[in-house]
Amino acid sequence: MAPVGKDMDTILEQYPAKPEYLIFLLQDIQSSYGYISQESMQQASDHAGVPLTQAYSVATFYQSFRLDPSGEHEVRVCLGTACHLKGGQRIVEELERRLNVEAGGTTADMRFTLNTVNCVGACALAPVVVVDDDYHANTTARKLEKHLKKLEHDVTADGEGQGHV
Amino acid sequence: MYSLNSALRVDTPRLDSAEALNAYRENLIAGQDPNQTLVVVCHGTGCMANGSNRVTAAFQNAIEGADIKAKVMPGIKTTGCQGFCSRGPLVLIRPQGLFYQRVKEKDVEEIIQRTLIEGQPVERLLYKDPQTGKRIHTEQEIPFYKLQERVVLHNIGKIDPTDITDAIAAGAYRALAKALSGMTLEQVVSEVEQSGLRGRGGAGFPTGRKWRSAMAAIEKKGRPVYVVVNGDEGDPGAFMDRTIMEGDPHSVLEGLILGAYALGAEQGYLYVRAEYPLAIQHLEIAMAQARELGLLGENILNSGFSFDARINRGAGAFVCGESTALFTSIEGKPGNPRPKYTRSVEEGLWGRPTILNNVETWANVPLIIDKGGDWYAGLGVPHSTGTKVFSLVGKVNNVGLVEVPMGVPVSHIVEAIGGGVPGGAPFKAVQTGGPSGGCIPYHLKETPVDFDSLTKAGSMMGSGAMIVMDDSDCVVDVARYFLRFLEEESCGKCLPCRLGLTRMREMLDAFSKGVGTERDIEDLISLSQAIQDGALCALGSSAPNPVLTTINYFRDEYRAHFSDHKCPAGVCKDLITFSIDPDACTGCRSCARQCPNNCISGEKKQPHVIDANQCIRCGICKETCKFDAVRVS
Ligand SMILES: Cc1cc2nc3c(=O)[nH]c(=O)nc-3n(C[C@H](O)[C@H](O)[C@H](O)COP(=O)(O)O)c2cc1C
Ligand code: SF4
Ligand code: FES
Numbered sequence: 001m002a003p004v005g006k007d008m009d010t011i012l013e014q015y016p017a018k019p020e021y022l023i024f025l026l027q028d029i030q031s032s033y034g035y036i037s038q039e040s041m042q043q044a045s046d047h048a049g050v051p052l053t054q055a056y057s058v059a060t061f062y063q064s065f066r067l068d069p070s071g072e073h074e075v076r077v078c079l080g081t082a083c084h085l086k087g088g089q090r091i092v093e094e095l096e097r098r099l100n101v102e103a104g105g106t107t108a109d110m111r112f113t114l115n116t117v118n119c120v121g122a123c124a125l126a127p128v129v130v131v132d133d134d135y136h137a138n139t140t141a142r143k144l145e146k147h148l149k150k151l152e153h154d155v156t157a158d159g160e161g162q163g164h165v
Numbered sequence: 166m167y168s169l170n171s172a173l174r175v176d177t178p179r180l181d182s183a184e185a186l187n188a189y190r191e192n193l194i195a196g197q198d199p200n201q202t203l204v205v206v207c208h209g210t211g212c213m214a215n216g217s218n219r220v221t222a223a224f225q226n227a228i229e230g231a232d233i234k235a236k237v238m239p240g241i242k243t244t245g246c247q248g249f250c251s252r253g254p255l256v257l258i259r260p261q262g263l264f265y266q267r268v269k270e271k272d273v274e275e276i277i278q279r280t281l282i283e284g285q286p287v288e289r290l291l292y293k294d295p296q297t298g299k300r301i302h303t304e305q306e307i308p309f310y311k312l313q314e315r316v317v318l319h320n321i322g323k324i325d326p327t328d329i330t331d332a333i334a335a336g337a338y339r340a341l342a343k344a345l346s347g348m349t350l351e352q353v354v355s356e357v358e359q360s361g362l363r364g365r366g367g368a369g370f371p372t373g374r375k376w377r378s379a380m381a382a383i384e385k386k387g388r389p390v391y392v393v394v395n396g397d398e399g400d401p402g403a404f405m406d407r408t409i410m411e412g413d414p415h416s417v418l419e420g421l422i423l424g425a426y427a428l429g430a431e432q433g434y435l436y437v438r439a440e441y442p443l444a445i446q447h448l449e450i451a452m453a454q455a456r457e458l459g460l461l462g463e464n465i466l467n468s469g470f471s472f473d474a475r476i477n478r479g480a481g482a483f484v485c486g487e488s489t490a491l492f493t494s495i496e497g498k499p500g501n502p503r504p505k506y507t508r509s510v511e512e513g514l515w516g517r518p519t520i521l522n523n524v525e526t527w528a529n530v531p532l533i534i535d536k537g538g539d540w541y542a543g544l545g546v547p548h549s550t551g552t553k554v555f556s557l558v559g560k561v562n563n564v565g566l567v568e569v570p571m572g573v574p575v576s577h578i579v580e581a582i583g584g585g586v587p588g589g590a591p592f593k594a595v596q597t598g599g600p601s602g603g604c605i606p607y608h609l610k611e612t613p614v615d616f617d618s619l620t621k622a623g624s625m626m627g628s629g630a631m632i633v634m635d636d637s638d639c640v641v642d643v644a645r646y647f648l649r650f651l652e653e654e655s656c657g658k659c660l661p662c663r664l665g666l667t668r669m670r671e672m673l674d675a676f677s678k679g680v681g682t683e684r685d686i687e688d689l690i691s692l693s694q695a696i697q698d699g700a701l702c703a704l705g706s707s708a709p710n711p712v713l714t715t716i717n718y719f720r721d722e723y724r725a726h727f728s729d730h731k732c733p734a735g736v737c738k739d740l741i742t743f744s745i746d747p748d749a750c751t752g753c754r755s756c757a758r759q760c761p762n763n764c765i766s767g768e769k770k771q772p773h774v775i776d777a778n779q780c781i782r783c784g785i786c787k788e789t790c791k792f793d794a795v796r797v798s
């Protein structure tokens with residue numbers, strides 16, 4: 001898979017070869033490739049000078065790392081307290097049903113990954129769903145589905161949420 | 166629109182003394198025209214999420230293209246979160262202070278024509294007082310702002326957080342100049358002690374005392390020592406720290422530099438939650454610009470004192486807000502808390518003496534050094550000095566970020582500033598302190614909001630989230646929500662937390678399904694005590710708080726679940742049924758079309774019926790119905 005951002009060599013070059021940079025390396029890999037492959041984990045641990053097992057335990061401890069490829073679009077439903085009170089859980093269930101995927105998973109066609117997140121700091125706009133980098137405020141599963149349908153058919157529909165951060 | 170190497174707007178010499186910095190500030194102020202018309206657009210996460218950057222772009226295009234015959238061209242400024250996010254995108258017109266809310270791109274032309282050219286307000290964009298129905302013109306007149314006391318937040322919404330010159334003109338780094346040009350390390354620590362400042366990250370530990378013991382540890386162990394900002398803001402439903410880092414990053418940075426100076430630290434770390442991309446970006450810009458001016462890095466202001474800092478992005482683990490977990494995470498490892506046989510001030514990051522403070526705590530430090538510990542101690546109440554920032558969310562009219570002196574009653578925040586519950590009913594309870602805190606019921610609404618009074622009421626200050634609940638929120642559901650959150654976030658290292666929280670959550674699950682006995686409530690309480698006593702870190706030991714306080718104040722509501730199989734708030738799915746009120750239903754069919762289970766039937770223009778056996782209680786019909794005909798019982 002081609003990286004969206006920096007390629008592997010650039011990522012490795014940025015950081016001194018020290019264990020404390022392991023998380024930085026994995027974060028950059030995650031954001032460029034959408035997940036941490038076996039191979040990239042090996043390269044990161046070699047560069048940081050830690051055993052592969054340590055890289056593995058870091059990658060599994062922190063929620064922002066994925067070990068499987070993620071879908072083309074990431075849908076993150078906020079389940080922070082404010083969003084919970086305003087029906088965030090219902091949105092997750094509804095999207096699970098409509099996309100036919102469990103939270104945390106990716107649709108079979110690799111179009112969408114459905115994730116939950118505990119607060120994105122926009123609580124005043126609850127419930128909030130972030131599609132890629134697009135924020136959907138005061139949203140409902142119904143409004144979102146329309147948007148996701150568009151994304152599915154139309155590559156140019158990116159960025160149609162209320163706003164970017 | 167921001168880039169790291171965005172050149173500073175004014176020629177920037179490296180400042181080589183405190184006097185040079187002060188002169189530079191004077192110069193900047195002299196260059197500002199207080200009468201210049203400024204269009205100020207909020208670019209906090211909330212307003213950006215509502216498209217404020219498109220509003221800004223529309224202003225830019227229009228102003229460049231328009232033939233505005235004002236003496237000076239109106240300027241455009243973007244700021245951090247102005248606090249009233251629920252009304253965003255916000256646009257202020259200075260110097261008049263006109264406050265426009267919910268501004269969309271299509272409104273821009275009218276604002277330019279009516280306000281910038283003709284000098285009149287655009288009535289329909291002004292804030293309408295829900296009580297009087299009157300439009301309010303300026304920010305200062307709106308109760309939400311008028312009743313606050315903005316001390317820590319004083320620059321936020323006024324300065325452009327990506328432009329250090331704007332911050333300096335507003336007073337940033339004045340405290341640093343003061344400290345470097347004449348205060349000893351000892352004096353800096355004494356001022357902080359004198360202020361009575363207590364940590365804003367949750368536990369409320371006196372900051373001065375923490376710094377003092379770090380000094381003692383340095384006596385014993387020598388240097389290096391580290392200073393660290395806790396910007397993990399893990400409490401889900403809180404955005405105080407996000408707002409400060411985004412809107413006034415220099416206040417945090419200056420505080421950190423002052424702390425470093427007091428302890429002789431050369432390296433600092435800012436640990437920032439990964440979900441806050443804008444905060445990270447603004448801090449990076451702030452640090453780069455401060456380095457250019459000689460306020461950070463080698464030989465700061467030529468004083469011989471060198472200090473630099475770096476940002477660590479969190480990777481999505483709530484427990485990393487805990488001090489020892491945060492240190493192990495900075496070291497590049499999984500963030501497991503460790504037993505605190507020795508305190509972090511003695512043995513923190515890399516095993517060295519370390520002071521860790523919360524974002525808001527650090528942001529208070531420059532104010533204290535600038536205006537004096539005594540001044541600060543005069544704010545708030547004796548054992549809780551200063552102000553506190555709260556994020557006010559949930560079932561309240563004015564959702565947003567508020568700052569008040571410590572010690573004001575809950576009602577002042579929720580009712581006077583927050584405008585109470587939509588619809589006018591009294592609130593049911595306010596959850597403070599997030600997953601580690603507890604709730605304050607309506608009848609205790611005069612409880613003063615300070616560290617000790619909240620603890621006495623069974624809750625705690627926590628980091629400053631205030632979640633307002635009304636009659637449609639179920640306390641069992643909320644307690645269960647927090648427990649599930651902590652259960653997922655538990656690092657699993659110690660047994661009481663790992664197994665205890667799961668067991669507690671299972672018991673609450675059962676209540677929410679109508680299963681349970683009075684005995685279960687007692688068991689829940691004793692299990693809570695065991696976890697409080699046995700857990701290694703405060704994630705576990707404070708986890709039972711929401712359960713205990715809700716049982717304490719709302720035991721009848723718990724009982725209703727298992728004795729009467731009812732959820733009085735109409736939330737717990739297994740105990741509610743959806744039906745359609747035939748008198749209110751117009752037969753518009755929209756719910757029937759939306760029902761994912763196709764269990765709503767009826768002829769067009771005739772009342773519809775929900776098949777209760779098929780209903781999965783998703784609530785979509787209720788959400789869809791424009792005539793409020795769907796009932797929950
Ligand atoms: C599980 C857990 C999570 C925490 N999360 C945070 C946090 O997100 N931000 C924070 O400032 N403090 C957090 N704390 C408190 C810190 O451990 C620490 O007390 C605080 O950062 C010290 O700074 P202060 O004295 O300025 O409050 C957390 C504590 C625990 C036990
Ligand atoms: S109390 Fe919970 S989070 Fe804290 S160390 Fe124990 S298992 Fe980990
Ligand atoms: S709770 Fe959803 S954004 Fe904070």
Ligand code: FES
Pocket residue numbers: 207208209210211212213245246247248249250251253254255
């Ligand atoms: S983000 Fe604009 S007011 Fe909060």
